[in-house]
Amino acid sequence: MLQFHKFQKFYGRYLALKIGDVLIEPGVYWVKGVNGSGKSTLLKTIAGILWFDGDILIDGKYSVKKTPVAYRKLVNFADAEPLFPEFLTGKEMVDLFLYAKGALAGQEKYFIESMQMQSFIDQPIGAYSSGMLKKLSLILAFIGNPKLILLDEPLITLDTDSLGILYQWILFMKQQNGTSFILSSHQDLDSSKLSGAKEILVETQILKITS
Ligand SMILES: Nc1ncnc2c1ncn2[C@@H]1O[C@H](COP(=O)(O)OP(=O)(O)OP(=O)(O)O)[C@@H](O)[C@H]1O
Known part of the structure; x- marks a missing residue:
């Protein structure tokens, strides 16, 4: 599904x-590692987003470099x-992503309604709480027909009910579209909801993938 070729990420002279x-096979992956090990760098x-x-x-x-437009239609983050932008409404951001990702009109309805966002989706983003902002970012990551969805710390700031909805979305996209997921989280994921999830351990600048 995802192939790294001679991959190295430096910040200045520091090899992160x-x-x-x-090669990472299709599936659901949980990226683990201590603070500063490189989880966000990996996802970005x-x-x-990062060179x-x-x-x-x-x-x-x-290829993310040679065919970036086609690649970005398949990889959401x-x-x-x-x-x-604080002056846009949530719905305007959703419309932008529907267009950019070539999504079917109306695809967003399931996500907006199931995450109980109808009451604020038409408000400017500047008025959103951190949880509302998180929900919007998650919707945007599910729009289109992605092969891979990358979620960096998806659990933070979400209330318990919304966490359950997010797990439903993941299973829905996995079953309907065969979408793969790479999630980074410091909190434990609910293994009963994400059965079969594999782990990617980011450690001393390298990856260890376990099944
Ligand atoms: N913009 C940057 N410039 C320089 N160094 C950076 C930059 N971003 C990250 N780093 C370094 O790269 C390493 C990996 O950082 P990264 O944010 O990917 O870690 P992380 O595993 O996501 O951390 P955390 O669990 O704290 O969120 C760290 O040593 C960090 O200091």
Whole structure:
């Protein structure tokens, strides 16, 4: 599903992450590691937000560097602490993503309604609480027809009911579309809801993948 080729990520002279040539099979993955080990760096480079040496391919043919538009239609990302223009409404951001990701009109309704966002989706984002902002960022990550969804710390600031909904979304996308997931979380994921999830341990600048 996801192929790293001679991957290295430097910040200045500091080598934050070295992966080399690694293939990650389809599935749901939980990225673990201590503070500063490189979890966010890993997700942001896969998302195409951070520059790095080497290449990353999805489905063996779409490269984040050589075919970035096609790649970004297949790889969605939600940041740990999302930031959006405060003058736009949540619905305007959703419409932008529906267009950019080539999504079917109306796809967003299931996500907005199940996450109970109808009451604030038309408000400016500047008026959102941190939980409302998190919900919006999660919706945006599920829009389109992604092969891979990257969620950086998806559990923080979500209330218990919303966590249950997020697990439902993950199972729904996995079953309906065969979407893979890479989630980073300091909190334990509910293994009863994400059965079969594999672990990626980020340790001393390298990855260890366990099943
Ligand atoms: N913009 C940057 N400039 C320089 N160094 C950075 C930058 N961003 C991250 N780093 C360094 O890269 C390493 C990995 O950081 P990263 O944020 O990916 O870790 P993390 O595992 O997500 O941490 P946490 O669990 O605390 O969120 C750390 O040593 C960090 O100091």
